[in-house]
Amino acid sequence: MRSDRTAKALFQAAAVVAALGITTLVLAATGAPPFAAYANIAKGAAGNWTVASDVVVAWVPLLLVTSGLLVTFTVGLWNIGIEGQITIGAVFATWALRSCQGAEVSPALAIALAFAAGMAGGALWAMLVGALKTFGGVNEIFGGLGLNYVATAINIWLIFGPWKRPGVASMSGTLPFDQKLWLPTLNPQSRLAPVAALLAIVSIAAIFVLLRGTRFGLKLKATGKNPRAAYLLGVPTWQYMMASFAICGALAGAAGAVQVTAVYHRLIPSISSGYGYLGLMVAMLVNYSAAMAAPIALFFAALNVGSIQLPIVLKLDSALSGVIQGTIVLFVILGEGVRSTLAARKKGRTS
Amino acid sequence: MTGELLLIGLAGVLASAGPVVFASIGETITERAGITNLSMNGMILLSAMGSFAVALATKSMIFGFLAGAAIGAAVSAIVALSSVTLGRSQVAVGFVLALLCRDLSYFLGNPIMGLPGPRLTIAPIPWLQDAPVLGPLLFRQDIMTYASFALIVLAWLFVNKTRPGLVLRGLGERPAAAHARGANVARQRYLYTIVGGAIAGLAGPMYSLSIKAGWKGTITGLDGIGWIALAITIFGGWSPIRAALGAYLFALLQWLGLVLQPGLPGIPSQVLQVAPFPLMILTLLFVNMGSAEWVESFLARLPERPRRAVARFLRAVNVKPPAALGTPFEKD
Numbered sequence: 001m002r003s004d005r006t007a008k009a010l011f012q013a014a015a016v017v018a019a020l021g022i023t024t025l026v027l028a029a030t031g032a033p034p035f036a037a038y039a040n041i042a043k044g045a046a047g048n049w050t051v052a053s054d055v056v057v058a059w060v061p062l063l064l065v066t067s068g069l070l071v072t073f074t075v076g077l078w079n080i081g082i083e084g085q086i087t088i089g090a091v092f093a094t095w096a097l098r099s100c101q102g103a104e105v106s107p108a109l110a111i112a113l114a115f116a117a118g119m120a121g122g123a124l125w126a127m128l129v130g131a132l133k134t135f136g137g138v139n140e141i142f143g144g145l146g147l148n149y150v151a152t153a154i155n156i157w158l159i160f161g162p163w164k165r166p167g168v169a170s171m172s173g174t175l176p177f178d179q180k181l182w183l184p185t186l187n188p189q190s191r192l193a194p195v196a197a198l199l200a201i202v203s204i205a206a207i208f209v210l211l212r213g214t215r216f217g218l219k220l221k222a223t224g225k226n227p228r229a230a231y232l233l234g235v236p237t238w239q240y241m242m243a244s245f246a247i248c249g250a251l252a253g254a255a256g257a258v259q260v261t262a263v264y265h266r267l268i269p270s271i272s273s274g275y276g277y278l279g280l281m282v283a284m285l286v287n288y289s290a291a292m293a294a295p296i297a298l299f300f301a302a303l304n305v306g307s308i309q310l311p312i313v314l315k316l317d318s319a320l321s322g323v324i325q326g327t328i329v330l331f332v333i334l335g336e337g338v339r340s341t342l343a344a345r346k347k348g349r350t351s
Numbered sequence: 352m353t354g355e356l357l358l359i360g361l362a363g364v365l366a367s368a369g370p371v372v373f374a375s376i377g378e379t380i381t382e383r384a385g386i387t388n389l390s391m392n393g394m395i396l397l398s399a400m401g402s403f404a405v406a407l408a409t410k411s412m413i414f415g416f417l418a419g420a421a422i423g424a425a426v427s428a429i430v431a432l433s434s435v436t437l438g439r440s441q442v443a444v445g446f447v448l449a450l451l452c453r454d455l456s457y458f459l460g461n462p463i464m465g466l467p468g469p470r471l472t473i474a475p476i477p478w479l480q481d482a483p484v485l486g487p488l489l490f491r492q493d494i495m496t497y498a499s500f501a502l503i504v505l506a507w508l509f510v511n512k513t514r515p516g517l518v519l520r521g522l523g524e525r526p527a528a529a530h531a532r533g534a535n536v537a538r539q540r541y542l543y544t545i546v547g548g549a550i551a552g553l554a555g556p557m558y559s560l561s562i563k564a565g566w567k568g569t570i571t572g573l574d575g576i577g578w579i580a581l582a583i584t585i586f587g588g589w590s591p592i593r594a595a596l597g598a599y600l601f602a603l604l605q606w607l608g609l610v611l612q613p614g615l616p617g618i619p620s621q622v623l624q625v626a627p628f629p630l631m632i633l634t635l636l637f638v639n640m641g642s643a644e645w646v647e648s649f650l651a652r653l654p655e656r657p658r659r660a661v662a663r664f665l666r667a668v669n670v671k672p673p674a675a676l677g678t679p680f681e682k683d
Contacts, residue, residue, distance in 0.1 A: 030459060078442055137639030138632060141389075141442070142585070145578050149628035157622050277450055284443055317568075319457035326451025330429075333444060337437025 007339055015335030019327040026323060032316055040313055041321070045306030053192040057263060058275075058301035060193075061086070061255035063200040065279035066286075066293050067207040068251030073288045074211055075244040076224035081129045081144025082252050082276035084151030085122040089253025090271040091155055092121030093260045097177050098163070107180045114181075115257045122253020123246040125151065130245035134238045148276075156269055163267065173268035183262035193262035201294070203251055208290035220244060252276065278304070281329050287336075300325055358487045360606060366492055367562055368595075368602035369499040370395075370554035374580035375587060375594040376506045377551030381427070383510060383589055384543035385523040385675045388430050389445025391551060392577025393452025398422040398555025399573055400460035403566045406556070407468050415469070416495075416556045423552015424545045426452060431544040435537050438679055449577070457568055464568045471495060471561040495557050502550070506591035519543060523589075523673030526680040536680045551580070575628075582631040586638055588670030597634075601627060641665035 027034040045055050065082055072079040079085075096117035100110035125147060132143040160169040183193040211217040222230040223240045231237045259271050282300055286292040307321035374391060381388045388394075398419040406415025426448055433439040471493045479490040489500070510516045518539065521529035526536045558573055559566055579601060587594030608623045615623075640646050646665070650658050 026455070026459070030462070078446070080446070132632065132636065135643060135645060136636045137643055138635045139585075142578070142582050142635055143632055146582075146628040146632040149575065149625040153622045153625040281447065281450065284447065315461075317458045317461040319454040322450065322454030323458050326447055326454060330444070330447045330451060333439055333447065334433055334437060337433055337439045341437055 004343075007343070008336070011335040011339040012332055015331040016328055018335075019324070019331040022327050022331075023320075023324050027316075027320075030316075032314060037310065037314055037316060037320065040310060041303065041306035043306070044309045045302035050190075051305060053186070053190055055298070055302045055305045056197060057191050058305050059298050060196045060200045060262075061258050061273070061275045062279055062282065062301050063294060063297045064203055064251050064255040064258070065276055066282045066297050067200075067203040067290070068248035069279050069283040070207050070211065070288060070290050070293065071220065071244045072248045073283055074217070074220045074224050075241055076227070077133075077241065077244065078141050078280075079126065079129070079144060079245065079248050080141050080277075080280065081126065081147050082248065082279060083272045083274070084144070084148035084276075085125045085249045085252035086256040086259070086272035086276050087148075087151040087155050088125040089118035089122035089249075089256025090260045090267060091151075091158060091256075092253065093118035093257035094158075094163070094174065094267040097181050097261070101178055101181065110181050111183055111261055114261055115254060118253040118257030118260070119250040120253065122251070122256060123249040126245040126249025126252070127242055130242045134241065152269075155267065155271065159267060159269060171269055173264065173266045176266045179265075181261070182265050183258070185262065191263050193258070196258045196262050199254065199258070203254070204290060204294055211290060278325070281325055285329050285332055355487075358484065360610070362488050362491065364599065364602045364606045365488065366496045367605070368598045369496045370557040370562065371576065371580050371583065371598035371601060372499040372595050373502065373557065374551045374554040374577065375583040375598055376502055376591050377423070377547040377549070377554075378581060378584040379547075379587060379589055379591055379594050380506065380510070380519070380550065381544050381547030382584060382676055383519050383523045383673055384540050384547075385526060385673060385678070385680070386431065386434060386540055386544045387441045387445060387677050388427055388544060388548060388551075389442055389581065390426050390430060390448035390452060390577075391445075391581050392575065393449040393454075393456070394423055394426045394548065394552060395554050395558075395577045395580075396456040396571075396573055397426065397452040398552040399559040399571070400456040400463075400555070400566050402556035403468055403559035404460070404463050406560055407463060407466065410469070412469055412471065412560060415560050416553060419554075419556035420549040420552045422555065424549040426552075427544045427548025428541075430548075431541045434679065435540050435544075441677055453574065460566050460568060463566050465565065468565055469560060470564040493561060495553070495561060503591055503595040510591060520673075523675055526675050530680070540680075554580070579627055579631060582635060585670065585672070586631075586634045588638065589673060601630075604630060637665075638668050638670045641669035 024034045027037055044051055046052055065086065069079060069082060093114040096114040097110060100113060105113075129140050129143045129147060132138040133140045136143075159171075159174055163174045165175045183195060185191055185193050211220070219230070219235045220240055220243075222233070222235055223237050227237045230240075255275060256271060259273070260267060264271070278300055279297075282293060282297050286296050303321040303324055307318045310316040310318050310320055374395060378388060378391060401422045402415040402419035405418035406412055409415070429448060430441065430444055433444040434441045473491060473493050474497075476490040476497075480486045482490065508516075510519060518529060518534050521532070521534065522536060522539055522543070529539075530536050554576070558571075558576075563572060565571075580598075583594055583597035583601060586597040605627060608626055612623055650662055653661065
């Protein structure tokens with residue numbers, strides 16, 4: 001058992017090294033200086049306090065969606081619709097703030113309402129995927145993907161239609177909210193809101209406990225491992241699937257609300273910023289367990305923020321961060337496959 | 352609209368459906384062997400970028416298209432390796448590849464972004480092009496569109512009328528039986544995943560060297576096509592002909608959206624662009640709903656006549672995936 005765990009860790013380390021080797025080759029193939037690129041990413045993610053706090057700003061929504069995805073993965077669901085759930089969460093949060101702006105509502109209450117609305121919106125959008133799957137037989141991957149595009153369309157329609165800036169609508173989004181309604185940040189220049197960071201940490205901790213130590217979590221696991229057996233043992237499986245969609249959607253909606261209240265202070269076309277898909281990658285990399293989610297999400301957030309300067313400094317596309325992330329996840333999955341295949345072969349020989 | 356304009360429009364629909372025909376038939380062949388290749392969306396982007404780069408560098412269309420097929424085959428080989436040999440989840444690996452290949456195409460394609468490049472020209476077929484109606488519709492296309500017509504027929508013949516096609520169906524339906532009859536399930540699944548990937552990979556150059564010539568990075572407008580092609584594979588019920596019909600229906604609706612847009616002011620173009628996706632959900636709903644329990648109990652409560660009609664409609668469109676799709680095969 002112990003040597004099994006060591007072998008696992010060794011293969012993971014080897015997979016990460018191999019992945020970095022491949023990305024280095026990709027960089028070299030484009031004629032770019034690979035080490036200058038890596039140094040630039042490191043500097044862009046940890047070079048000074050501003051960029052380091054930007055990493056935390058990216059980490060918060062990423063960790064929120066990853067927490068949610070751990071729940072849907074536990075039930076064996078691929079919630080690819082998570083991008084749309086972030087977007088609809090942001091839309092609902094914006095709607096709540098717009099409604100509060102004219103009324104006599106204290107800023108704290110308005111922000112709380114925005115988060116509640118965002119979480120409700122995300123949960124609704126996720127349960128729509130669940131309903132399509134449960135009652136319509138539409139695989140959650142395609143239902144979710146389709147609804148992602150629909151969510152983007154709703155968002156853009158609002159920005160260019162009913163919620164457009166006075167004068168001319170533009171891709172820069174809606175008019176910013178009253179400064180009173182911004183989630184308080186460390187200092188006026190920073191976009192890092194301690195409350196949002198706290199929310200993300202509480203979420204991942206809560207999900208860790210939920211999946212580890214509660215009956216509810218146990219039933220979710222049973223549903224994921226063998227829905228038929230779980231159903232026969234008295235777990236209402238489709239209700240548990242819907243509940244997991246709702247939890248995941250609510251956390252995605254919270255991520256959308258963070259983007260609106262703390263980061264952009266308005267609704268913008270690409271409000272989900274790809275955090276949903278990135279969260280799926282993080283969840284796969286941590287092998288669907290909550291313990292390592294926070295540090296891995298921090299690493300991925302650092303890659304994202306660190307590569308922002310690449311186009312300016314080195315004339316490289318910032319998609320490099322996605323290439324590094326994707327290659328690492330792919331190699332870790334393949335590495336684990338090689339390890340377990342070799343282990344099975346060895347066992348077959350000795351027995 | 353005059354008849355001639357309508358014909359030109361419909362000929363354009365047939366041409367623009369070409370890549371989706373290749374992608375969904377390629378995926379149909381792969382899934383018939385029991386493997387889901389979810390990487391399609393990134394794969395098409397990468398092969399579009401790669402084939403454009405190769406065509407630019409070699410000044411050869413042929414090498415461009417070959418590169419597209421090679422990229423599709425290479426990405427699919429990773430899917431086959433991870434699922435057949437290493438026993439990994441096809442969904443996980445496919446999804447990671449879908450994202451990875453997309454980012455890779457944007458990253459590697461950065462230097463060739465917006466460059467002018469070669470473009471496939473129309474090759475009218477002598478005599479036939481002058482036929483009334485069918486001439487302008489079918490016989491004034493480029494060579495890859497002709498190839499897409501041929502592919503539909505050939506794929507259908509292969510799957511349904513040949514011996515290897517029978518084995519292919521066996522791989523996806525009852526791999527244990529195929530194994531018992533002497534088929535090497537693992538090797539055959541590799542073969543059809545790679546062949547299906549190569550066919551689907553041709554969708555890339557059909558865009559970047561013909562329909563949407565060039566490479567424009569994130570605004571190329573190809574992101575999402577692969578997901579549509581995967582949905583069309585399901586809509587097509589894993590039959591090459593129905594898959595092709597799905598592709599033409601999709602292209603027709605897109606064209607109608609463009610034609611009707613001036614008549615629908617107030618709807619931003621970005622909203623019309625996503626119209627295929629809710630349609631995708633609706634069609635998947637139609638083809639799957641027939642199997643749902645509540646639909647059956649709802650139907651039972653309807654009066655005789657509408658019940659028969661609805662039931663017949665649902666049965667006609669209902670689809671069943673290959674029984675062993677997505678499940679690994681272990682021979683003992």
